[in-house]
Amino acid sequence: MTSLRDAEDSMAHALRRLAPHTSYAEVMAQRMVGHSVRIDKSQTSINVEPRLEGAVFRAWDGDEWVEVASSGLDGATLNGSADALHHRLGSDANRTPPPGVSATGNAEQQTHSKRPLESVAVEERLAIARSLYKLALSPGGIDNAIITMGSSVEERLFLSTAGARRWQQVDRSRGTVVPVAMESGKVEYDYLSYGSMGGWEVLDELTEERILETANEAKALLKAGSAPTGAMTVLLDPSTAGTFAHESFGHGTEADQLLRDRSYLKPLLGQMVGPEFLTLVDDGSYPGGWGSIYFDDEGHPAQRTVLVDHGKFVEVLHDRESAAVFHRSATGNTRRADFLSRPFVRMTNTFVEPGDWSLEELLEEAKNGIYLQNCTSGIEDPLGGQMQIKVKKARLIRNGELGPVGPSMALSGKVLDFLKGIRGVGKADVFSIGPGYCGKGHTDLIPAGTGGSYLLSEAVVGPA
Amino acid sequence: MSEPTFGSDTAYRAAEAIRRLPVPGPWDVYGEKIERYEIHLNGIVREMLRGPLRLEGVGLRVIRPFEQKLGVGFAATSDISSGSLATAVHDAEATARYSRFPASKVELPSQSPKGVAVETVDRKAWANPLESLEAYVHALVTSFEGRPGIVPSFGSVHLTLAESTLANSSGLEHRSVRTTVDLEIAVKAFGGPEGRPPGEYWVTSRSVRLDPSHLRQDVDTWCQRAADVRRAKPPTAGEQTVVLPPRVLTDIIPEILSFRLSGTAEIRGIGAKAGDLLGAPAVSVWDDGLFPFGIGSSAVDDEGNAQSKRTLIAAGKASAMLYDVLHASATGRTSTGSGLRDSLAYPEWEHFSSQPHPVGTTIVVGTGDGGRDAELAEIAGEGIWVDQLGYAFPDPLSAAFGGEIRIGYRIHNGQLAEPLRGGTVGGVVVGGLGERSLLNSVVALGKTPELTAHLSCPTFVVEKMSVGGAD
Incomplete structure (x- = not known):
């Protein structure tokens, strides 16, 4: 099979077997290929990413969704899944239509990469990785450097009994440089990571200047003192601000959680939650965004959704079901991790819109506090509204000046307090959307972009 | 059967x-x-x-x-x-x-x-x-x-x-x-x-x-x-005695120890060496691939070599490492039956799409004489009983961990007091020379083990852990 579209007739045939037995059914097939390179001082690995392909069928059973999925896209397998799903359906699955509006019509979209996956020979990928490795080691004092570069091509084809047909191909590439320093048994590192929709050209962002800076920071982290603790003024770099937008705020805007009464933000819809210069956005159509898609897994087009508009919490992210309950339109945010995973309302690229403060102005405004850099993780608390964000390094701010690099830290506190405490948002010149993976709960990881500029507020910080 | x-x-x-x-x-x-x-x-x-x-x-x-x-x-x-x-x-x-x-x-x-x-x-x-x-x-x-x-x-x-x-x-x-x-x-x-x-x-x-x-x-x-x-308040900041039960430790210990005590770390020069002091004398750790109903337990690993129970840390000192066939060959040893395709960090329900690499199965920490929960709180005296962290995000490379306290309890006069929420707890599981770590700061281990995912262990009482909280 050279394209997922080769399986379309079999998918349509299997879907027709289901149609008489339910008011609505759909099938989503997925095919993924990719290549990656990983090198460090002891090992070179070239990987062909697993060739996984399969399809999931979903049907409305009158009062709940039922799904069956299987790897393989041959006619017998697809018919087998459709028949298994038929057997799960009750006798009155035709009784009521599913909630919400079904997508209709036919559309195709794909990424047009400058340097697609197949256009770069293995030798060239290896040569790029080796050059990055040498650069990372070049400052001296670096014991090892871990270089990973990967590029993938993912196809999804969606058909429904409502007449929708969507085909999309999304290319994504990502590169990471991790210089590692060691001394007396202590191991430290810093990282540089870049990823977005596109082909190998994405890796051009891993520049010599950035790699050298990262390597020098790794060495400096070996000498870092202990982390300060307590409530203080915090300045978030773009990666940390993006994680705040996604993990701390964004998860509370996924409307399926509102339907479960599991969002601290639900009673605040329509209210001011931050200063007038704060705007938060989820945008699945962001050009080149790591979390960008063309259509969601209910067939709705990806779109830009302003969540907080000049401080006012104005919108949440919908699937067909929540959109029906809230009398809104689906926002193109229904995503499956893969053909074996269920759909949920998910974010795409979530970010803080840039403001008009320079870094110098923000430091001056902060006067004393801490600058949190290179976010490593975050976790949501959609009902409780607490935040946990971890960064790889931090710098004390004293009298508006940045101090030497300090160790990894965690930021915590209440999201709403943090929002109300925002005193400044950085300019667009440092705005970026970084690559990450997001879980719904603790599973179902999907590519999700997080971004922003600098963000100045108050929070509790401690060791991590 | x-x-x-x-x-x-x-x-x-x-x-x-x-x-x-x-x-x-x-x-x-x-x-x-x-x-x-x-x-x-x-x-x-x-x-x-x-x-x-x-x-x-x-x-x-x-x-x-x-x-x-x-x-x-x-x-x-x-x-x-x-x-x-x-x-x-x-x-x-x-x-x-x-x-x-x-x-x-x-x-x-x-x-x-x-x-x-x-x-x-x-x-x-x-x-x-x-x-x-x-x-x-x-x-x-x-x-x-x-x-x-x-x-x-x-x-x-x-x-x-x-x-x-x-x-x-x-x-x-x-x-x-x-x-x-x-x-x-x-x-x-x-x-x-x-x-x-x-x-x-x-x-x-x-x-x-x-x-x-x-x-x-x-x-x-x-x-x-x-x-x-609903009635919890943030903890106070500073160094404190912290009690960590198995359900918290399960997100911290297995991932870091099964990397630091593996051939993967060894060939990169960051693995522990036999005899290295990694923990307090009360701390002994095994990897038990035959643990009944343990995740990752099986008669053989994913390369076909026999699983077994391996001593990783004996009385605080590094003892043995985990090897698959490749890492065993690279270090002149034999496989310990640790060639698994699972990942402790992001466990998948399928394994065939990953290559085998040295991975722990069920990490077992020996029990101590600290007694049951009430006695452990008494040993702590003053401090924090952490019941749940947001997520500890263990970092195998630096051995660091840390997260926000989602629910815990203040320990006052040797008894559990009011609930706590917010603030952070963190550190390193094993540290560099002279560095304070989770394992070398253990002052008591409970007497009852509990199996949670990849870890069977007692509750830890750890002194002088760094807590970020209200001033």
């Missing part, structure tokens, strides 16, 4: 096709046939039924000598047609030409050990998966009945049945089965006269069996925690 089976022969069929091509050794092929069922909840209402979700696939590894090193090629596919297998062989050979591993030869086992029986399956669930899952979910949901102001708000239970087959160029053929149960549930406490915002206790667990026998007791605990969240 014979093992349940799907009767799958995925790897054996692939091996036959590989031999016909023919492909020179060494090579191995790992096949899986998997069936999964899921029930998703919205409150106590079933929101979605999923299953069967079927996945079948193979991962093929070829190992080739190149200039005193090995070229290791790998390809995985869920299309097991002969054409696709030929493509996988081609991809594996192609990647082997460019990959380099620091060993000069490797020996794959020719037969699997006989007579080793390990419990890895919930037989009842295997026989009737959907009915068993529905019965478990019914027991779970009814455990919330009669509790005003408490509901599960979000959750799911996943039951996975997997049969793996392994074949290699040395003639090995081995079959094994496993069941895995993943539970995720968020419990919400709300209402009441006090007008406080709702509180949530968010639970995830992974085990081998659908065992409803402890559900009511567990739900009692979850509901109490959710209610306590």
